[in-house]
Amino acid sequence: MHAVVFAYHDVGVNCLSALINAGIKIDLVVTHQDDPNENVWFGSVAKMCADRKIPCITPNANELGELVHKLQALSSDYIFSFYYRFMIPQTILACATIAALNMHGSLLPKYRGRAPVNWAILHGETETGATLHVMDTKPDAGDIVGQAAILIGPDETATDVFEKVSQAAVTVIEQALPTLLEGIVPRKPNELEKGSYFGGRKPADGQIHWNQTAKQVHDLVRAVAPPYPGAFTDYQGARMVVARTSLQGPLPTNLELGVCGIQVVDNRVFGICGDRKAVEILEWFPASQ
Structure with missing residues (x-):
């Protein structure tokens, strides 16, 4: 199996490692250049790719559309998105011969959108998790492939919870991989009417x-x-x-x-x-x- 991976942050590093450990050939990784104005406290996908000699690029959002011909030529089985920050165009998603899948840091359909861990804590939730789902034109709206839940302690910060969510994401991808490696994508409906959508925080x-x-x-x-x-x-x-x-x-x-x-x-x-x-x-x- 071959994959193109859009990834950033700890979830990107950990889930990319899980794919490699499962024997998936990584044809290309698309990540972000670190923002000099941001407090970067998390793992570097770009550094991991450099260490492992995996092809890696850092296009800006306006340049994503230019990747379509390259990805069509690669004809990878899967496209994965692990905490990649830009919306990936539908023309790119269509380049996966089996499916395009995204890892989201909540128990979908709750907390679709940006900063799901922060919003969950802000609303006093005692549970959240990670969800692997099929990518659709609407954010975090496609069918659910797998989920894993974690508990939120009453005094835990977003960093504490994000570390748990990052590990839950690895659990989800490892549980899903045996089936995905057979070319089968398990699906259950993502019942959006039972969930919520939140934007970014400033x-x-x-x-x-x-x-x-x-x-x-x-x-x-x-x-x-x-x-x-x-x-x-x-x-x-x-x-x-x-x-x-x-x-x-x-x-x-x-x-x-x-x-x-x-x-x-x-x-x-x-x-x-x-x-x-x-x-x-x-x-x-x-x-x-």
């Missing part, structure tokens, strides 16, 4: 609104904790990034729970929330740091 979306509940604030902090841009609030004229919070007590008896915002009591920092409960801020630092 650093400005990390602003803490203290009129929300304590759990909502805690979940926001977890969802965007560094190395993501972080939740933030203003205190004494300075913008502060709130990196870690706790909902565990006990709370000082002299907190004013009717006044939303930051209070410092006994050298401990608390955020008073709209439900008259508090989050303790365990770690914060100036945004300019």
Whole structure:
């Protein structure tokens, strides 16, 4: 079996390794050049390809259409997408002789779209996972090939959960590969009406609104904790990034729970929330740091 792989991030590195270990011949890898303005804390697909002498290119989004003739000539059995960030044109998907498959970091049909791990934490989910699905013209909308679930702990950050999702993605691809190697793609409907779609998140979306509940604030902090841009609030004229919070007590008896915002009591920092409960801020630092 031959494959062309569009890949980035840890999921890209790990799932590409799983394909190679299964004996699939990688005809070409398409990845991204790292953004100098981004905090790149994850594995490099490009470096992996260089180390293993796998053909690798880094076209921009406007150049993808120019790959059609090259991929038609390769006539690979599968096209895989593992956390590749650009929408792959239908003309490219059609170049796979068996199927074009994508790995998504949620339990589809929930959390289709961008930043699925961050959105799941933000919404207080206790479970998410990874889904391998057939690529369609609409994002994350094709039939489901395989899934694996993971639990989200109450204090786990997006980085913690992403590491679990990355391992779940490997589990999914390893479970699916024996059937895929026979040229058979198992399918079950991706029932979109039972799910949800979310767009990308911007650093400005990390602003803490203290009129929300304590759990909502805690979940926001977890969802965007560094190395993501972080939740933030203003205190004494300075913008502060709130990196870690706790909902565990006990709370000082002299907190004013009717006044939303930051209070410092006994050298401990608390955020008073709209439900008259508090989050303790365990770690914060100036945004300019």
